Every structure is written in C-alpha cells, then in structure tokens.
Amino acid sequence: MRAQNLRTNYMQISKASFEKRKEWWIGAAKEGKFLADPEGRGKGRPNPMSDPAMMEGMMGMMKGNVAMMVPQSLIMGWINAFFSGYVIMKLPFPLTPQFKQMLQAGVGTRDLDVRWVSSLSWYFLTLFGLQPVYNFILGSNNAASQMSQQMAQAQMGQNPMGGAEDPDKIFNAEAENLEVVEHYYILDGVEDRLLSSLGSASS
Numbered sequence: 001m002r003a004q005n006l007r008t009n010y011m012q013i014s015k016a017s018f019e020k021r022k023e024w025w026i027g028a029a030k031e032g033k034f035l036a037d038p039e040g041r042g043k044g045r046p047n048p049m050s051d052p053a054m055m056e057g058m059m060g061m062m063k064g065n066v067a068m069m070v071p072q073s074l075i076m077g078w079i080n081a082f083f084s085g086y087v088i089m090k091l092p093f094p095l096t097p098q099f100k101q102m103l104q105a106g107v108g109t110r111d112l113d114v115r116w117v118s119s120l121s122w123y124f125l126t127l128f129g130l131q132p133v134y135n136f137i138l139g140s141n142n143a144a145s146q147m148s149q150q151m152a153q154a155q156m157g158q159n160p161m162g163g164a165e166d167p168d169k170i171f172n173a174e175a176e177n178l179e180v181v182e183h184y185y186i187l188d189g190v191e192d193r194l195l196s197s198l199g200s201a202s203s
Contacts, residue, residue: 080120
C-alpha cells in the first residue's frame with residue numbers, strides 16, 4: 001500500500017524526495033525486508049494437498065460443513081412445505097418497501113405491510129444471524145463458522161485448496177512498477193503560472 005500510494009501521489013513531492021523514497025523501497029523489497037520469513041523467499045505457501053495433516057484437517061472441515069448443511073436443508077424444506085405463505089411476526093419498527101422481498105419470501109400479497117415477516121424469511125434471518133451465538137457457545141472453530149471463514153479467504157484472494165501467491169513476487173512486481181515511474185513535480189513552474197494567470201486577469 002505504501003508503494004501504491006507513492007506511485008499515485010508522487011507528483012506532490014519533490015523529485016529528490018521521490019527518488020529517495022523510491023530507492024529505499026526498491027532496495028528493501030529486493031532484499032526481502034518486508035517478508036515475515038526472509039529465509040523462505042520464492043517458496044510461496046505450501047500446498048495443503050501435499051501435506052497429509054492439512055489434508056486431514058480439510059476433510060474434517062468438509063465433513064463438518066456437510067453435517068451442518070444436511071439438517072439445515074431438511075429443516076428449510078420442511079418449513080417451506082408446511083408453512084409456506086404464513087406470516088409469524090410483525091416487526092415493531094417501520095421499514096422501507098425495499099425490505100419486502102427479503103422479509104416476505106413465500107408470501108404473494110403485495111398489499112401486506114412490509115413489517116410482517118414470513119416463516120421462511122425468519123428461518124433465513126435466524127440461520128445467518130446466529131453466527132455470533134454459535135461462536136460464543138461452540139467456540140470460534142465450530143462447523144457453523146467454517147463457511148464464513150472460507151468466504152473470507154476467497155475475498156482476500158487466497159485459495160483454501162491451494163497455496164497463496166508468493167509475497168516476494170508481489171513486492172518485486174511493485175518495485176518494477178516504481179522503477180518505470182517518470183516523476184514530475186506539481187509545483188514546478190508554479191511562479192510562472194501564477195504570474196501568467198494574474199497578468200491575464202488584470203488585462
């Protein structure tokens with residue numbers, strides 16, 4: 001992020017300051033000073049598929065996810081079959097009409113007040129809203145939290161089934177991007193531009 005900020009805002013500092021920052025950052029990146037483990041440069045993250053212990057842990061995670069998904073799917077099907085079209089509660093606060101589709105799944109009445117919640121919508125709200133309760137009762141590594149952890153890894157650009165990208169390559173690529181930047185200072189010639197604008201304004 002520091003290198004990206006330097007590449008984005010380099011015109012706001014003088015050429016000498018930019019060159020000094022650029023030289024320091026490129027040198028540190030090439031020496032591996034930003035790496036948590038400089039000894040393991042270029043190796044990247046080990047692939048879990050090649051480690052039996054990590055593979056066993058991943059299989060346990062998948063079993064836990066299946067054990068959680070199967071009963072939840074059965075409950076959802078049971079609720080949808082027997083309670084489809086039913087409303088079970090009314091929220092005590094007003095809502096905009098945009099919430100109608102989310103809160104009244106399975107109810108086809110357009111004139112119904114948006115504060116009424118259908119049984120199917122209440123099921124989904126409690127299913128996804130009880131994550132902190134699961135973490136408090138079962139611990140942070142319970143099966144109910146594994147799916148959210150995998151989604152967080154995917155958003156961070158990590159593949160849980162494979163190794164992460166080598167951070168050394170990322171730093172070297174950023175160093176190459178800095179090397180090709182042609183610096184210019186936004187205040188170069190500001191006096192001439194100011195005098196020119198004042199002269200044109202007075203005339």
